[in-house]
Amino acid sequence: GQNIDQPTEMTATEGAIVQINCTYQTSGFNGLFWYQQHAGEAPTFLSYNVLDGLEEKGRFSSFLSRSKGYSYLLLKELQMKDSASYLCAVTDSNYQLIWGAGTKLIIKP
Amino acid sequence: SQTIHQWPATLVQPVGSPLSLECTVEGTSNPNLYWYRQAAGRGLQLLFYSVGIGQISSEVPQNLSASRPQDRQFILSSKKLLLSDSGFYLCAWSPPDPYEQYFGPGTRLTVT
Numbered sequence: 001g002q003n004i005d006q007p008t009e010m011t012a013t014e015g016a017i018v019q020i021n022c023t024y025q026t027s028g029f030n031g032l033f034w035y036q037q038h039a040g041e042a043p044t045f046l047s048y049n050v051l052d053g054l055e056e057k058g059r060f061s062s063f064l065s066r067s068k069g070y071s072y073l074l075l076k077e078l079q080m081k082d083s084a085s086y087l088c089a090v091t092d093s094n095y096q097l098i099w100g101a102g103t104k105l106i107i108k109p
Numbered sequence: 110s111q112t113i114h115q116w117p118a119t120l121v122q123p124v125g126s127p128l129s130l131e132c133t134v135e136g137t138s139n140p141n142l143y144w145y146r147q148a149a150g151r152g153l154q155l156l157f158y159s160v161g162i163g164q165i166s167s168e169v170p171q172n173l174s175a176s177r178p179q180d181r182q183f184i185l186s187s188k189k190l191l192l193s194d195s196g197f198y199l200c201a202w203s204p205p206d207p208y209e210q211y212f213g214p215g216t217r218l219t220v221t
Protein backbone atom coordinates (compact mmCIF):
# COMPACT_ATOMS: atom_id res chain seq x y z
CA GLY A 1 0.00 0.00 0.00
CA GLN A 2 0.89 3.65 -0.15
CA ASN A 3 1.86 5.35 3.05
CA ILE A 4 3.19 8.68 4.22
CA ASP A 5 4.30 9.14 7.83
CA GLN A 6 4.76 12.39 9.70
CA PRO A 7 4.82 13.16 13.43
CA THR A 8 1.39 14.17 14.68
CA GLU A 9 2.51 17.17 16.67
CA MET A 10 5.66 19.13 17.45
CA THR A 11 6.42 22.04 19.75
CA ALA A 12 9.15 24.64 19.27
CA THR A 13 10.18 28.00 20.64
CA GLU A 14 9.91 31.33 18.88
CA GLY A 15 13.22 32.20 17.18
CA ALA A 16 14.43 28.59 17.15
CA ILE A 17 14.77 26.03 14.32
CA VAL A 18 12.52 23.02 13.82
CA GLN A 19 12.74 20.06 11.45
CA ILE A 20 9.59 18.18 10.41
CA ASN A 21 10.27 14.74 8.96
CA CYS A 22 8.29 12.82 6.38
CA THR A 23 8.85 9.24 5.21
CA TYR A 24 6.98 7.70 2.34
CA GLN A 25 6.29 4.41 0.63
CA THR A 26 4.49 4.88 -2.66
CA SER A 27 4.08 3.11 -6.00
CA GLY A 28 6.47 5.27 -7.96
CA PHE A 29 7.64 8.78 -7.24
CA ASN A 30 7.21 11.97 -9.25
CA GLY A 31 7.84 14.62 -6.64
CA LEU A 32 7.24 15.59 -3.04
CA PHE A 33 5.36 18.65 -1.80
CA TRP A 34 5.10 20.49 1.47
CA TYR A 35 2.03 22.56 2.30
CA GLN A 36 1.19 24.82 5.22
CA GLN A 37 -2.33 24.88 6.63
CA HIS A 38 -3.43 27.33 9.29
CA ALA A 39 -6.39 26.27 11.42
CA GLY A 40 -9.65 26.68 9.55
CA GLU A 41 -7.96 27.63 6.30
CA ALA A 42 -7.01 25.92 3.05
CA PRO A 43 -3.51 24.49 2.53
CA THR A 44 -0.98 26.70 0.76
CA PHE A 45 1.97 25.46 -1.27
CA LEU A 46 5.41 25.76 0.35
CA SER A 47 7.89 23.68 -1.62
CA TYR A 48 8.46 21.02 -4.23
CA ASN A 49 11.33 18.50 -4.44
CA VAL A 50 11.83 16.04 -7.26
CA LEU A 51 15.63 15.61 -7.13
CA ASP A 52 17.75 14.71 -4.13
CA GLY A 53 19.06 17.59 -2.11
CA LEU A 54 18.06 20.76 -0.36
CA GLU A 55 15.77 23.45 -1.71
CA GLU A 56 15.92 26.74 0.15
CA LYS A 57 13.24 29.40 0.10
CA GLY A 58 13.74 32.13 2.66
CA ARG A 59 13.27 30.80 6.20
CA PHE A 60 11.97 27.49 4.85
CA SER A 61 14.05 24.67 3.34
CA SER A 62 13.03 21.24 2.15
CA PHE A 63 15.27 18.22 1.74
CA LEU A 64 14.71 15.01 -0.23
CA SER A 65 16.42 11.62 -0.32
CA ARG A 66 14.67 9.39 -2.84
CA SER A 67 16.76 6.32 -1.98
CA LYS A 68 15.64 6.57 1.64
CA GLY A 69 12.05 7.64 0.94
CA TYR A 70 12.65 10.59 3.23
CA SER A 71 12.11 14.31 3.30
CA TYR A 72 12.20 17.05 5.89
CA LEU A 73 10.99 20.61 6.12
CA LEU A 74 13.29 22.94 8.03
CA LEU A 75 11.90 26.15 9.48
CA LYS A 76 14.36 28.73 10.77
CA GLU A 77 13.88 31.81 12.95
CA LEU A 78 10.46 30.60 14.00
CA GLN A 79 7.70 33.14 14.32
CA MET A 80 4.36 32.80 16.09
CA LYS A 81 2.62 32.92 12.70
CA ASP A 82 4.38 29.66 11.78
CA SER A 83 2.02 27.83 14.12
CA ALA A 84 0.12 25.64 11.66
CA SER A 85 -0.14 22.13 10.30
CA TYR A 86 2.45 21.07 7.75
CA LEU A 87 1.37 18.51 5.17
CA CYS A 88 3.70 16.26 3.22
CA ALA A 89 2.40 14.88 -0.08
CA VAL A 90 3.95 12.62 -2.72
CA THR A 91 3.04 12.27 -6.40
CA ASP A 92 2.94 8.60 -7.32
CA SER A 93 3.49 6.88 -10.67
CA ASN A 94 -0.04 7.85 -11.76
CA TYR A 95 0.65 11.48 -10.87
CA GLN A 96 -1.83 11.32 -8.01
CA LEU A 97 -0.99 13.17 -4.81
CA ILE A 98 -0.81 10.94 -1.74
CA TRP A 99 -1.22 13.02 1.42
CA GLY A 100 0.21 12.59 4.87
CA ALA A 101 -2.03 13.37 7.86
CA GLY A 102 -0.01 16.49 8.67
CA THR A 103 2.15 17.68 11.56
CA LYS A 104 0.69 20.27 13.90
CA LEU A 105 3.44 22.69 14.87
CA ILE A 106 2.96 24.68 18.07
CA ILE A 107 5.21 27.70 18.60
CA LYS A 108 5.71 28.93 22.15
CA PRO A 109 7.01 32.39 23.09
CA SER B 110 -2.75 35.00 -12.60
CA GLN B 111 -4.90 32.06 -11.65
CA THR B 112 -7.56 32.21 -8.97
CA ILE B 113 -9.92 29.61 -7.58
CA HIS B 114 -13.30 30.42 -6.11
CA GLN B 115 -15.40 28.26 -3.88
CA TRP B 116 -18.77 28.90 -2.30
CA PRO B 117 -20.44 29.03 0.06
CA ALA B 118 -17.86 29.51 2.83
CA THR B 119 -20.05 27.89 5.48
CA LEU B 120 -23.18 25.80 5.27
CA VAL B 121 -25.49 24.20 7.81
CA GLN B 122 -27.84 21.61 6.39
CA PRO B 123 -30.26 19.10 7.93
CA VAL B 124 -29.81 15.36 7.44
CA GLY B 125 -31.51 14.20 4.26
CA SER B 126 -31.30 17.54 2.48
CA PRO B 127 -29.52 17.98 -0.88
CA LEU B 128 -26.12 19.60 -1.35
CA SER B 129 -24.47 21.58 -4.11
CA LEU B 130 -21.01 23.11 -3.73
CA GLU B 131 -19.46 24.99 -6.62
CA CYS B 132 -15.88 25.68 -7.56
CA THR B 133 -14.59 27.78 -10.46
CA VAL B 134 -11.08 28.51 -11.67
CA GLU B 135 -9.98 31.61 -13.55
CA GLY B 136 -6.86 32.36 -15.52
CA THR B 137 -6.03 28.88 -16.82
CA SER B 138 -7.33 26.36 -19.34
CA ASN B 139 -7.90 22.62 -19.03
CA PRO B 140 -6.93 22.37 -15.37
CA ASN B 141 -7.07 19.18 -13.38
CA LEU B 142 -9.71 19.67 -10.69
CA TYR B 143 -10.09 17.99 -7.31
CA TRP B 144 -12.56 17.74 -4.44
CA TYR B 145 -11.22 16.90 -0.98
CA ARG B 146 -12.81 16.49 2.42
CA GLN B 147 -11.01 17.11 5.68
CA ALA B 148 -12.49 16.00 8.99
CA ALA B 149 -11.55 18.04 12.06
CA GLY B 150 -7.90 17.47 12.95
CA ARG B 151 -7.42 14.97 10.16
CA GLY B 152 -5.65 14.77 6.81
CA LEU B 153 -7.03 15.38 3.34
CA GLN B 154 -9.25 12.75 1.77
CA LEU B 155 -9.50 12.87 -2.03
CA LEU B 156 -13.12 12.47 -3.11
CA PHE B 157 -13.11 13.15 -6.86
CA TYR B 158 -10.78 14.38 -9.54
CA SER B 159 -11.29 15.42 -13.13
CA VAL B 160 -8.88 15.80 -16.04
CA GLY B 161 -11.45 17.25 -18.44
CA ILE B 162 -15.09 18.15 -19.08
CA GLY B 163 -17.36 15.24 -18.19
CA GLN B 164 -14.43 13.13 -16.95
CA ILE B 165 -14.82 12.30 -13.27
CA SER B 166 -12.89 9.77 -11.21
CA SER B 167 -14.23 8.76 -7.81
CA GLU B 168 -11.80 7.76 -5.10
CA VAL B 169 -14.18 6.91 -2.29
CA PRO B 170 -17.64 5.31 -2.65
CA GLN B 171 -20.21 7.43 -0.85
CA ASN B 172 -23.43 9.36 -1.32
CA LEU B 173 -21.61 12.24 -3.01
CA SER B 174 -21.21 12.87 -6.72
CA ALA B 175 -19.28 15.36 -8.82
CA SER B 176 -19.77 16.94 -12.20
CA ARG B 177 -17.72 19.14 -14.50
CA PRO B 178 -20.13 20.86 -16.87
CA GLN B 179 -17.55 23.39 -18.08
CA ASP B 180 -13.77 23.40 -18.35
CA ARG B 181 -13.23 25.48 -15.23
CA GLN B 182 -16.27 24.54 -13.17
CA PHE B 183 -16.46 21.65 -10.72
CA ILE B 184 -19.56 20.84 -8.68
CA LEU B 185 -19.95 18.53 -5.68
CA SER B 186 -23.46 17.26 -5.00
CA SER B 187 -25.49 15.00 -2.80
CA LYS B 188 -29.15 14.02 -2.99
CA LYS B 189 -29.43 13.25 0.73
CA LEU B 190 -26.85 14.38 3.27
CA LEU B 191 -25.71 12.16 6.14
CA LEU B 192 -24.33 13.29 9.49
CA SER B 193 -20.99 11.80 8.44
CA ASP B 194 -20.81 14.23 5.51
CA SER B 195 -19.90 17.06 7.86
CA GLY B 196 -16.42 18.42 7.26
CA PHE B 197 -14.26 20.94 5.49
CA TYR B 198 -14.60 20.61 1.71
CA LEU B 199 -11.76 21.86 -0.43
CA CYS B 200 -11.57 22.31 -4.17
CA ALA B 201 -8.16 22.40 -5.83
CA TRP B 202 -6.71 22.75 -9.31
CA SER B 203 -3.41 21.83 -10.90
CA PRO B 204 -1.96 22.39 -14.37
CA PRO B 205 -2.40 19.55 -16.89
CA ASP B 206 1.29 18.70 -16.48
CA PRO B 207 1.16 17.30 -12.96
CA TYR B 208 2.49 19.79 -10.45
CA GLU B 209 1.44 21.45 -7.25
CA GLN B 210 -2.21 21.81 -6.40
CA TYR B 211 -3.75 25.15 -5.49
CA PHE B 212 -6.66 25.20 -3.11
CA GLY B 213 -9.80 27.25 -2.88
CA PRO B 214 -10.82 28.79 0.45
CA GLY B 215 -12.99 25.81 1.38
CA THR B 216 -16.55 25.22 2.54
CA ARG B 217 -17.24 24.22 6.12
CA LEU B 218 -20.31 21.95 6.04
CA THR B 219 -22.21 21.01 9.18
CA VAL B 220 -24.96 18.44 8.84
CA THR B 221 -27.41 18.56 11.75
